[in-house]
Amino acid sequence: MSRRKPQSPQEKALLDKARRYMPGATLGNAPSDYDDGFIVQGGRGSRVWDFSGNEYIDYLLGSGPMLLGHAHPAVVEAVRQQLDQGSTFFLTNGAIIQLAEEICRAVPCAEMVRFTTSGTDATFQAMRLARAYRRRDLILKFEGGFHGSSDYALQSVTPTRLVDFPTPVPGSAGIPRAIGDTMLIAPFNDLDTTTAIIQAHHEKLAGVIVEPMQRILPPVPGFLEGLREVTARYGVPLIFDEVVTGFRFAYGGAQEYYGVTPDLAALGKVVGGGYPLAAVCGRAEIMRAYDASAVAGDEFIPQIGTLNGNPVAAVTGLATLAELRKAGAYQRLHATGHRLRAALLRALEQAEIPAVVSGEDTVFDVYFTDKPITTYRSTLAADGAMLKRFNRLLLDRGILKGGQKFYVSLAHTDSDLDQTIAAIKDAVGHLRG
Ligand SMILES: Cc1ncc(COP(=O)(O)O)c(C=O)c1O
Helix, strand or coil, X not given: CCCCCCCCHHHHHHHHHHHHHCHHHCCCCCCHHHCCCCCEEEXXXXXEEECCCCEEEEECHHHCCCCCCECCHHHXXXXXXXXXXXXXXXXXXXXXXXXXXXXXXXXXXXXXXXEEXXXXXXXXXXXXXXXXXXXXXXXXXXXXXXXXXXXXXXXXXXXXXXXXXXXXXXXXXXXXXXXXXXXXXXXXXXXXXXXXXXXXXXXXXXXXXXXXXXXXXXXCCCHHHHHHHHHHHCCCCEEEEECCCCCCCCCCXXXXXXXXXXXXXXXXXXXXXXXXXXXXXXXXHHHHHHCCCCCCHHHCCCCCCCCCCCHHHHHHHHHHHHHHCCCCHHXXXXXXXXXXXXXXXXXXXXXCCCCEEEEECCEEEEECCCCCCCCHHHHCCCCHHHHHHHHHHHHHCCEEEECCEEECCCXXXXXXXXHHHHXXXXXXXXXXX
């Protein structure tokens, strides 16, 4: 198997500069598995390359948005055409209205859309909408669920201190203690406990936010349906965080894929086609809080962002969605993931390494454990050090992936998969050693 070329003087110099000017020498995003100096020079299709002359088959995909692959010709052309007409206006523009219409056509819960620039802001806005609508403060989120980097979202994301539900554990320095008083934490995939928490707190509950597939934990049968039922019973808005799943699991996202419609959804990643755009969408009755002419002064939510609804991101989103509407796109995407996921599982089984391959066909990864994985707490039993080693072995064999995610794209070819599967087999062979 080919190994990575050693770091070039150019990459070393860049890394030195990054160390000098950027905390941790990173954007804060990259898994620590790569922080010995992986600096991306460019990408095209299913491939990215670094400054040392190494090329990788990319299953990180910009952490999900690049569902068509890098520099897709239709997306590049859309940018080219838009650039001549200006890149940002702060005003409603033609392209963003078209994108709003397309989102409402595609996403079951979407009657209206408000745009943001990041998924973090979209989930933050969704929580604020629920709070404004219900005139209450408490939001229930799930342990292990990730909704971006706001003070609310960062409660109980990867807690190592396990406390009783529904008490939150802050996941970052700098979060005011008072935020914890506005959040409830429940165990994903445990409908009984979640229902009991909702029943006990429904009078003060503003909303429930959930990743329909939490990280790479699919919902157990009946979980999302039960959550829908109990939130509807108490008139509590259910928010799906579809930043990962939107336009990836299906054109209508996880709500189409799993057949459960929330009241609000946060979209990001794919909807912007790799440019900074995200959105909150949902029932008009809740979304009207953004319309000063439709609600009383104290019901109004001002939502202002310099780059929100940016026309370049709008046209790249529209170009991406147009590709996804082409016949067979989702079948191809699911088939790609299915083949890779099955091969990963087979390689681990043949090597007799205890492992669970968790997720859905378009996003998945391995937990090194022989125990079933359904909740955040069950994931703690998995061997994280082994996963880090596996990621590293794959990187050395030209396969780039996230810390705990393989994202697949429409750009991955059969020959990419052949090469990836060979690399996986070889990496698995070296895993124990
Ligand atoms: C489920 C989920 N929600 C929200 C976010 C935050 O989105 P962004 O990174 O655009 O702020 C992410 C980012 O990965 C995510 O995975």
